[in-house]
Amino acid sequence: MATHFYKFKSRTGEKYIIEAQRRNLSCVKNMEAPPKSIKQYSQLELAFIELSKRDRSLVQSNLAQENLYAFKIDGLYGKGTEAALKAYNNKYLGNANLKQSKNAKKLISTVLSIQPKVAAPITPAPSPQTADTYNVASGTGFYVSDAGHIITNHHVIDGCKDIKVHSKGEVLTTLKIADDRQNDLALLKVSHKPSHVFPLSGDSPYPLQDIVVAGFPFGDRVSSSLKFTKGIVSSLSGIGNNYSEIQIDAALQPGNSGGPIIDEYGNIIAVAVAKLDMKKILKDYGVIPENTNFGIKTSAVRNLLQGNAVSTKPPNTEILSKKELSRTATDGTVFLSCWMTVVQIENMKSRKVLFTDLE
Numbered sequence: 212m213a214t215h216f217y218k219f220k221s222r223t224g225e226k227y228i229i230e231a232q233r234r235n236l237s238c239v240k241n242m243e244a245p246p247k248s249i250k251q252y253s254q255l256e257l258a259f260i261e262l263s264k265r266d267r268s269l270v271q272s273n274l275a276q277e278n279l280y281a282f283k284i285d286g287l288y289g290k291g292t293e294a295a296l297k298a299y300n301n302k303y304l305g306n307a308n309l310k311q312s313k314n315a316k317k318l319i320s321t322v323l324s325i326q327p328k329v330a331a332p333i334t335p336a337p338s339p340q341t342a343d344t345y346n347v348a349s350g351t352g353f354y355v356s357d358a359g360h361i362i363t364n365h366h367v368i369d370g371c372k373d374i375k376v377h378s379k380g381e382v383l384t385t386l387k388i389a390d391d392r393q394n395d396l397a398l399l400k401v402s403h404k405p406s407h408v409f410p411l412s413g414d415s416p417y418p419l420q421d422i423v424v425a426g427f428p429f430g431d432r433v434s435s436s437l438k439f440t441k442g443i444v445s446s447l448s449g450i451g452n453n454y455s456e457i458q459i460d461a462a463l464q465p466g467n468s469g470g471p472i473i474d475e476y477g478n479i480i481a482v483a484v485a486k487l488d489m490k491k492i493l494k495d496y497g498v499i500p501e502n503t504n505f506g507i508k509t510s511a512v513r514n515l516l517q518g519n520a521v522s523t524k525p526p527n528t529e530i531l532s533k534k535e536l537s538r539t540a541t542d543g544t545v546f547l548s549c550w551m552t553v554v555q556i557e558n559m560k561s562r563k564v565l566f567t568d569l570e
Contacts, residue, residue: 254315255296259288266323273325274299296322344372347556348549349430351470351483352376354405355512360521361399362512363469363547364484365390368397370558371549376401377435378545385547389519394455394511395484397469398519407542409471410524411509411516412478416457420444424461424483425540426470437541442502444480449505457481460502470544472506476527477539481506 252260259267267286274280279302280295300307300318307314350367354360361376368374368387376383376399383401390397416422424440442461449456459472463483472481485505516523531539 253293253309254312255293255309255318256288258312258315258319259292259296262319262323270319270322271295273322276325344550344552345556346548347551349427349466350468350547350549351426351466351544352399352547353425353469353471353479353544354408355411355479355516355523356521357404357408358521359401359403359405360388360516361385361401361545361547362482362515363397363399364482364507365392365395365397367469367547368399368549370555371551372555373550374399375548375550376403376545377548378403379406389515391511391515394507394515396482396507396511396515398515398521405543407539408524409473409477409479409539409543410526411513412474412476412480413526415510416444416447416474416480416508418444418447420480421475422459422461422480423473423536423540424459424463424467424470425473425544426463426467426483427546428464428466430466431546435546437544439537439540445503455508455511456484456505457508459504459506461504462502463504469547471540473536473540475530475536477531477536478526479509479512481508482512 259270262270264286267288268284271280271282271284271286271292274292274295275284277299279298280291282289282291296318297309299322300309300314304314304318304321307318309315309318348367348371350363352361352363352367355362368390374385374387376385381403383403385399385401388398388400420443422442422444424442425437427435428438440461440463442459444457445460446458448454449458457472457480459481461472463485467483468485470483471479472483474480483504484507513523
C-alpha cells in the first residue's frame with residue numbers, strides 16, 4: 212500500500228492523525244517534517260480515545276473496581292490506564308494481541324460492560340430495642356386505681372423490655388409510669404378498668420397484726436391461680452433497721468414479689484418484697500431462717516402514688532369475711548410476666564431476686 216501524508220496546520224488537526232493512523236496511514240504536519248516526528252498511537256489508545264469522555268471515565272472506574280487502576284478518574288489515556296488495560300487483557304482475555312484493532316476494541320468493550328459490584332446488604336445485629344423478646348421472669352402486682360394503675364416491685368420490672376399483665380384470661384400490655392428504686396417500688400398502668408381496686412390502709416401496721424399475702428409464687432409452674440399465705444407482722448423495721456419495711460412471718464416464695472400484704476379489712480398495709488438469703492444466714496449464723504420475710508410499708512407506696520397524681524380509694528372500715536377477702540384479692544391481684552431480649556437475659560442472670568423460667 213502506498214504511503215500517504217496528510218497536511219494540517221494546528222493542534223485541531225490531531226484528529227486527522229488519529230483517523231489516519233486508525234486506517235494505517237501516515238501523517239505529517241507539513242511536507243518538510245520527517246514522519247518520525249509524528250506521535251504514533253497504539254491500537255489500544257486509539258480504541259480508548261475514540262470513546263466519549265463519559266465512557267473513558269467509566270473504563271477507568273471499572274478498572275479501579277477490579278483493583279487494576281489506582282489513579283485519578285479523568286478520562287485521559289496515560290501510562291496508568293494503559294497498564295491497567297493490559298493487566299485486564301492478560302487476566303481475563305488470554306493476553307490477546309492488542310496490536311490488532313479488533314482485539315483492542317474487544318478489550319475496551321469488555322471493560323465497559325463490567326457490572327458495578329453491589330455490596331451484600333448488612334443485617335444489623337439486633338439491639339435490646341428491636342430484637343425478639345422472651346418470657347423469662349414473673350412477679351405479682353395489684354391495682355391501686357380505677358384508671359388501671361398497678362403497684363409492684365422495681366426488681367420485678369428491672370431490665371425488662373416489656374411487662375405484661377395476665378388477668379382472667381387476658382394479656383394486657385403495660386406502661387411504666389414511675390419507679391422508686393430505693394424503696395423497690397414501681398408504678399405501671401394498663402388501659403383496662405380493674406374489677407377490684409385495693410385501698411391503702413390509713414393506719415400504721417403494728418406488731419402481731421394479722422396479715423394475708425396474695426401472689427403467684429413460682430410463677431405459673433404450680434398453677435395459674437392466685438395463692439395465699441397468712442401470718443402476722445413480726446417487726447416494724449426491715450433489714451438493717453430499714454423503717455420503710457416491715458417484717459412478716461407469712462411465707463414468701465420467688466414470684467410473690469410485688470404482691471399485696473393485706474389486713475383483715477382488705478386494705479394494703481405493705482408490698483411483699485423479699486426473704487432472707489438462706490445460704491448467707493446459714494453461713495453467718497449456722498441456722499436456716501424460717502418465716503423471716505419483708506414488705507414495703509404503705510407510706511412509701513402512698514408517696515409514689517401522690518408524686519404521680521394517682522387518686523386512691525378510701526380505706527375500708529369493715530372487716531371482710533374470708534370469702535369476701537378471697538374474692539376481692541383475686542380480682543385485684545395480677546400476674547406479671549417480664550419479657551427480655553437475649554442480651555438483657557445475659558445481663559440479668561446474676562440477679563437472684565428474679566424468678567426466672569430459664570433456670
